[in-house]
Amino acid sequence: MLAVQLVASPASATGIYEMPSSPPQTQLLDQADVISRLNEGKITKELEDLSQQTGNEVHLVVIRRLDYDESPEGFTNKLFEKWFPTPEAQANQTLLVLDKVTNQAAIRTGDQVKAVMSDAIATSMAQETLLVPLVQGDNYNQAFLDVSDRLVAVLSGRPDPGPPQVVDNVRVEGTFATAEKTEQERGNSLVWVVGLLVAATVIPMATYYFYLFLQSRA
Known part of the structure; x- marks a missing residue:
């Protein structure tokens, strides 16, 4: 039984070659099955409307676990360049990837996106907006609803609502x-x-x- 587990575990990891060769039709690719169908549909509709209205495309990806020698940043960069191999194809693209096992995320944006969303805001999307609901209780649905709402606001040219406020419920006083x-x-x-x-x-x-x-x- 132990031998079977040791063999099966690496197979369940996701490497760049296990990903589709081109971006999927849906803006949310949930390979870890952590987002409800209702919220998946809501997020996809929101991001599709963003693409039609602004030309900015967002792809959100959730994987079960990375290969042992892969980092979220390295995997995201490789996937971004696999799906969008030329500077022209990359220009208006945003790719955000979450590894479910570690709850670590990374984001990559194209050159045209940087004109409306700075690298600092993009990093805040991945490290704060997405991760705060996960730190507070593995609430994946809330995490992706929050990050989708913030991405749509910023990429539409509206004011950045900022990351969620972290409330400390411990009243030491x-x-x-x-x-x-x-x-x-x-x-x-x-x-x-x-x-x-x-x-x-x-x-x-x-x-x-x-x-x-x-x-x-x-």
Whole structure:
């Protein structure tokens, strides 16, 4: 059984030669089956409309795992040049690839794309917009919906909505009392201590004198 696993594992990896020789008809190629049919259709429609309206084409690719000696950046560059072998074919193209096993992504854009989407924004797409939902809970559908929306906005010439905001739900301040609250609690404690000390002194004395009073009346 172990021998079978060792042989089968490399076969499940994706190398550049396992990819189609030309870009597929759909803008989203999900070989890892992580995107729902509903969202796949929504993303494809959004990217098709972008292509028709602006001439900018986007291809999103999800693979199960890379070959052991391949990096996301190296694989993306090879696939980009395989699908779009000339500078003219590359000019208006954007290719974003995600490796499901490692949740690592890379992006490559053509020269004409860089005029509307800088390399810094493109990197933010791959390393922030796409990866934040994955880091927060392997939400692949949300990740690709977010990156598709941002790509369409930027490549349409609209303002960049930016990466998603990362909300820190850990409220460290809640575990510590403020200085004002500490001082108030200290004052309340002091009142209680003084009150108990007075009671401990007065009550026995009052009881003793009351006892003497009763004895004198007897």
